[in-house]
Amino acid sequence: MKNAxxxxxxxxxxxxxxxxxxxxxxxxxxxxxxxxVDRNPVMLDxxxxxxxxxxxxxxxxxxxxxxxxxxxxxxxxxxxxQTRMINFETSxxxxxxxxxxxxxxxxxxxxxxxxxxxxxxPISLQVIPVSTSATGEMRDIFVDTALxxxxxxxxxxxxxxxxxxxxxxxxxxxLQAPTLEQAEIQQIGNDSEYSEVVNGKRYRVIERTFIxxxxxxxxxxxxxxxxxxxxxxxxRQSFGFFNRTQTVNxxxxxxxxxxxxxxxxxxxxxxxxEFVDISEEWSSDLSEWRVGEPITRxxxxxxxxxxxxxxxxxNDRYPPDxxxxxxxxxxxxxxxxxxxxxxxxxSVALIPSKPGNFVxxxxxxxxxxxxxxxxxxxxxxxxxxxxxxxxxxxPDMTAxxxxxxxxxxxxxxxxxxxxxxxxxVPLPANQPVFEWRMSNGWMWTTLLALIACVVVLIRRSAVxxxxxxxxxSTVDANEAQLWTELQRALKQANIDAVTAHxxxxxxxxxxxxxxxxxxxIERVDDHQLKQFVEQMIASRYSRTAQQWKPAxxxxxxxxxxxxxxxxxxxxxxxxxxxxxx
Numbered sequence: 341m342k343n344a345x346x347x348x349x350x351x352x353x354x355x356x357x358x359x360x361x362x363x364x365x366x367x368x369x370x371x372x373x374x375x376x377v378d379r380n381p382v383m384l385d386x387x388x389x390x391x392x393x394x395x396x397x398x399x400x401x402x403x404x405x406x407x408x409x410x411x412x413x414x415x416x417x418x419x420x421x422q423t424r425m426i427n428f429e430t431s432x433x434x435x436x437x438x439x440x441x442x443x444x445x446x447x448x449x450x451x452x453x454x455x456x457x458x459x460x461x462p463i464s465l466q467v468i469p470v471s472t473s474a475t476g477e478m479r480d481i482f483v484d485t486a487l488x489x490x491x492x493x494x495x496x497x498x499x500x501x502x503x504x505x506x507x508x509x510x511x512x513x514x515l516q517a518p519t520l521e522q523a524e525i526q527q528i529g530n531d532s533e534y535s536e537v538v539n540g541k542r543y544r545v546i547e548r549t550f551i552x553x554x555x556x557x558x559x560x561x562x563x564x565x566x567x568x569x570x571x572x573x574x575x576r577q578s579f580g581f582f583n584r585t586q587t588v589n590x591x592x593x594x595x596x597x598x599x600x601x602x603x604x605x606x607x608x609x610x611x612x613x614e615f616v617d618i619s620e621e622w623s624s625d626l627s628e629w630r631v632g633e634p635i636t637r638x639x640x641x642x643x644x645x646x647x648x649x650x651x652x653x654x655n656d657r658y659p660p661d662x663x664x665x666x667x668x669x670x671x672x673x674x675x676x677x678x679x680x681x682x683x684x685x686x687s688v689a690l691i692p693s694k695p696g697n698f699v700x701x702x703x704x705x706x707x708x709x710x711x712x713x714x715x716x717x718x719x720x721x722x723x724x725x726x727x728x729x730x731x732x733x734x735p736d737m738t739a740x741x742x743x744x745x746x747x748x749x750x751x752x753x754x755x756x757x758x759x760x761x762x763x764x765v766p767l768p769a770n771q772p773v774f775e776w777r778m779s780n781g782w783m784w785t786t787l788l789a790l791i792a793c794v795v796v797l798i799r800r801s802a803v804x805x806x807x808x809x810x811x812x813s814t815v816d817a818n819e820a821q822l823w824t825e826l827q828r829a830l831k832q833a834n835i836d837a838v839t840a841h842x843x844x845x846x847x848x849x850x851x852x853x854x855x856x857x858x859x860x861i862e863r864v865d866d867h868q869l870k871q872f873v874e875q876m877i878a879s880r881y882s883r884t885a886q887q888w889k890p891a892x893x894x895x896x897x898x899x900x901x902x903x904x905x906x907x908x909x910x911x912x913x914x915x916x917x918x919x920x921x
Contacts, residue, residue: 492600514567520560613644648673650682
């Protein structure tokens with residue numbers, strides 16, 4: 341009896357195992373593939389969702405949306421799997437949800453989707469213009485784009501304006517930059533916000549300006565920026581925090597751009613600009629210039645609509661009896677609401693070895709005027725200078741003593757040359773010139789002693805670095821005051837005030853004058869702080885700004901402040917005890 345029971349149990353287990361294996365093998369391959377779209381027709385700037393369902397056991401990576409790229413922009417793809425067991429029968433399915441944006445108006449076919457030998461039916465999709473609506477009503481959210489010129493030269497900047505129209509409140513949202521291959525794209529200025537009535541409907545408009553600088557000639561399509569947001573719904577059946585928002589995706593219309601090559605008549609560096617200027621400054625009065633005395637000449641080139649990397653070296657030449665000690669060139673870029681402004685500053689210390697009259701050759705920079713489409717030259721004219729003999733000296737100096745170090749660079753002017761219709765753009769100041777004078781009346785013994793002292797000091801400085809001077813009384817006080825003002829703005833949860841004070845405080849903390857919040861955040865290099873600042877800025881799109889809670893940002897800022905100030909203190913202490921090799 342016992343053996344019969346065991347044999348029966350063994351048989352039952354074997355039958356169940358066979359049933360399981362049969363059930364698994366029956367679903368080990370794809371049985372069918374179906375597709376569907378959530379809307380049809382769809383407007384040109386709207387997204388729609390393509391759903392692909394594969395019934396059967398299939399790998400999550402089996403679906404490849406590349407076949408859709410010819411007619412649509414493929415956005416985010418999500419995938420989910422489901423397993424069901426009914427009456428000992430197991431069924432599996434995998435679902436892919438793909439966000440698609442149409443590229444142009446017309447009727448298109450979503451081709452059959454094939455997965456493991458099974459294919460779906462094709463779908464005919466109609467894409468209608470943005471101005472067309474089934475109900476004739478204006479939409480609540482849309483993106484508009486505008487291009488300043490549709491034809492520019494390579495390296496010439498072109499302004500690209502984006503307007504986000506909102507007739508509904510949004511909980512959060514982000515607006516991406518446009519995209520263009522073979523081009524540099526950056527935002528200039530701050531967002532502007534205002535109200536506008538379109539076809540009788542009032543919108544809140546957020547306007548953003550980008551600068552696009554193409555790097556290669558040809559015909560291109562600028563893909564419009566994409567807006568992704570959560571919009572509050574008007575559904576009265578929503579309860580609490582459930583079903584209060586819905587996801588909205590909008591994309592700006594594409595713009596066509598023709599990029600012309602460099603004109604054949606251009607010989608040197610191609611500088612396409614609306615305005616280029618060259619100027620000079622001298623550290624001392626040229627009428628009192630004497631043999632052996634250094635004077636620093638600073639030449640500045642300013643160009644509108646260019647990046648600093650395009651500005652060429654300044655070709656300045658001097659007579660052989662004037663010794664030159666050039667300093668390293670400084671370049672910088674700034675921006676206003678309309679354009680980029682680039683500047684290159686070159687300084688050279690000049691020491692004449694003979695008295696007399698000298699001719700300084702003209703200095704010129706070739707550029708291409710994009711308004712007139714003509715070559716032009718920014719030029720410093722030639723000038724004649726007179727060098728007086730050294731004071732209290734009989735013989736002429738032939739060269740400065742070799743032991744003396746060349747003079748340092750002159751202080752950079754505090755502001756840029758302001759071109760027409762442009763605002764003055766401040767640039768960082770360089771270190772002041774260390775001017776030294778020498779008289780032929782010195783005794784050679786004194787000169788030799790001085791040379792020996794200089795050599796000793798140079799060797800000593802190579803072994804023991806100088807202790808940095810700490811300006812704590814000014815810097816710390818300024819940082820502490822800005823920190824207090826930032827804390828006050830944070831307590832009020834005023835996003836605009838927090839952003840402005842955060843830029844000022846980070847500048848003082850990192851000893852930088854930049855007004856670019858993103859750049860300052862990168863200087864601090866704290867991922868958590870960057871995340872909380874991005875969350876604050878994202879909430880800026882919503883009218884219900886009081887829902888933003890600053891507590892997490894406050895804690896992150898306090899931690900970052902302790903770490904940075906502590907590191908600065910440690911660096912200052914290390915400077916007091918230099919290592920000796």
